[in-house]
Amino acid sequence: MKIFFSSGEASGDHLAALLLKALRKRVPGLDCWGMGGREGTEAGMRTEWSSEVLQLMGIGEVLSSIPRLVALKRALCRRIEEEKPDAVVVVDSPDFHFPLLSQLRQAGYRGRIVYLAPPQVWAWRSGRTSFLRSACDLCLPLFDFEHDFLLGRGVASAWNGHPFVDEFGGFEKPGQPEERGRQVALLPGSRASEVRRLLPVLKETAKLLLDRAFEPVFSIAPGLDGRERDRLRHALAGFRTDMGEGKALMADSCCVIGASGTAAVESMMLDRFMIVLYRGSVSSEIIFRLLVKTPHISIPNRLAGFRLYPELIQAQVRPSAILEYFEDYWADGAKRRDFHERLEVARSRMGKPGVGDFWADRVLEDLASQ
Numbered sequence: 119m120k121i122f123f124s125s126g127e128a129s130g131d132h133l134a135a136l137l138l139k140a141l142r143k144r145v146p147g148l149d150c151w152g153m154g155g156r157e158g159t160e161a162g163m164r165t166e167w168s169s170e171v172l173q174l175m176g177i178g179e180v181l182s183s184i185p186r187l188v189a190l191k192r193a194l195c196r197r198i199e200e201e202k203p204d205a206v207v208v209v210d211s212p213d214f215h216f217p218l219l220s221q222l223r224q225a226g227y228r229g230r231i232v233y234l235a236p237p238q239v240w241a242w243r244s245g246r247t248s249f250l251r252s253a254c255d256l257c258l259p260l261f262d263f264e265h266d267f268l269l270g271r272g273v274a275s276a277w278n279g280h281p282f283v284d285e286f287g288g289f290e291k292p293g294q295p296e297e298r299g300r301q302v303a304l305l306p307g308s309r310a311s312e313v314r315r316l317l318p319v320l321k322e323t324a325k326l327l328l329d330r331a332f333e334p335v336f337s338i339a340p341g342l343d344g345r346e347r348d349r350l351r352h353a354l355a356g357f358r359t360d361m362g363e364g365k366a367l368m369a370d371s372c373c374v375i376g377a378s379g380t381a382a383v384e385s386m387m388l389d390r391f392m393i394v395l396y397r398g399s400v401s402s403e404i405i406f407r408l409l410v411k412t413p414h415i416s417i418p419n420r421l422a423g424f425r426l427y428p429e430l431i432q433a434q435v436r437p438s439a440i441l442e443y444f445e446d447y448w449a450d451g452a453k454r455r456d457f458h459e460r461l462e463v464a465r466s467r468m469g470k471p472g473v474g475d476f477w478a479d480r481v482l483e484d485l486a487s488q
Contacts, residue, residue: 119145119485120203123152123163124194124218126172126211128308128341129380131155133234134209136281138163140478151201153194166197170343172211191218198222205230205485212237212246219253230255230484234477240267241415247271256484258477262467263420278476279469286365286387287471298372301333302444303390305364305376308339310346312377315397317353322437323375324357327444335371337364373447375440378415382427386418386465389458393428393443397435421464426457 121141125134135157142148142162151164159165171190195218198206206222206229208215219231236257239246250257250273257275259265265277304320306313324334335358338350351359360367365384368374374385374392385392394416414420416427428443430436447454 119147120149120151120201122198122201122203122206123150123154123158123209124206124211124215125154125158125169125209126214127169128155128157128339130172130209130211130235131157131169133281134158134163134207135161136474137207137234137477137481140474141481144478144482167194172214187214190214191221194218195221195225198227199225203229205232205481207232207234207481209233210235210237216246216249220249223253230481230488232256232258232481232484234258235260236264236268238264240264244271247273255488256480258480261417261421262469276476276480277469279471279473280383281473282383282387283468284471284473286384299333299370300331301335301371302327303360303364303367303371303374303376304334304336305339305374305381306336306350307377307379308341310342312397313342313346313350316377316395316435317350319395319397319435319437319440320375321354321357323440326437326441330445334358335360335367337367337376339364373444375444378429382416382418385427386421386461387468389461389465391427391447391454391457392418393430393440395435395440396429396431398432418461418464421467422460426460426464 123134123138125131131154134154138150138158138161141150150162151166153167153169154163154165155169167190171186191214206227208219231254233250233254236250236259237243237246239250240263247268250268251271255274257268257273259268259275259277260280262277265275268275304324306316306320320336324336327334336354338347338359338361340361340363342350364381365388368385368390369388371390374381374390376392376395378394378396382392382394396415414425415429415431418427419425419429430439447457
């Protein structure tokens with residue numbers, strides 16, 4: 119059996135590796151190859167293209183990279199047509215993967231197509247569900263509300279839980295927040311453009327936290343390439359930094375402040391208060407305001423059904439606004455305890471353990487049904 123994988127960014131590579139490991143346990147001699155990162159390679163994938171090429175943020179960056187991405191798409195399609203894998207598994211990165219899958223189907227590819235972590239059609243561009251319904255044989259979303267949304271629109275979807283249910287089972291969650299010390303995790307992001315936009319604000323925020331006797335520590339994301347990590351270390355001279363996995367830093371901190379995305383879900387699993395920041399390009403803001411149809415950009419808030427985590431977007435991302443939410447959280451012990459009780463309710467919607475095995479079983483069932 120031969121399966122092609124394509125993942126963008128470190129988070130997508132992580133999900134692909136989880137599925138790949140479970141598949142290889144079930145199918146001896148399974149040949150997996152394609153585009154991925156370090157984790158996919160370590161899981162046994164023949165990595166012919168690096169997923170770092172898809173680490174883009176905002177519509178502006180995507181537009182400026184179109185010629186390079188078109189050439190990459192053509193190269194992947196040619197290899198898939200030559201190798202004729204039994205299945206193609208794509209992970210996240212819809213602005214790249216939708217055109218790739220469309221070209222594959224137009225070229226006559228008749229193998230199975232699986233979309234792991236499909237796009238957030240529940241939040242914006244819901245018309246994409248028609249493409250998922252026609253081009254994909256199986257979608258494997260990460261959250262229950264995504265699964266329900268897809269099923270309701272006729273998309274083949276399967277859901278059992280989120281990988282974090284397994285991955286965060288070993289993290290201890292100490293008692294009350296005030297017992298966790300005064301270290302604050304600051305997360306500028308895992309993409310170079312994201313870091314450039316958030317770092318100045320976070321550096322000013324760090325100074326304000328130091329004035330209030332808190333201990334800010336900046337995460338330098340492992341997903342950044344070597345040059346970007348070096349630049350970030352240089353820019354943060356005089357501040358404490360951490361080069362390890364962000365979730366370990368968050369586990370050792372009392373609060374989290376940083377880029378929206380996976381970190382918010384990790385904070386929720388660790389029972390940490392987080393202030394979620396998003397600052398993109400001007401073109402990204404225009405698109406966001408025109409097309410996004412959800413009141414929450416943070417998944418924990420979507421799971422809760424209301425705004426648990428403060429969300430600061432674009433011009434709202436200011437040190438003064440961040441400190442206002444931070445101090446409000448610390449001002450009232452009863453309010454803090456109520457917040458963490460509500461966070462537990464949101465966390466309970468993350469599903470069952472064993473999601474890697476569940477994904478592998480669904481993929482193999484789908485292959486057997488063709």
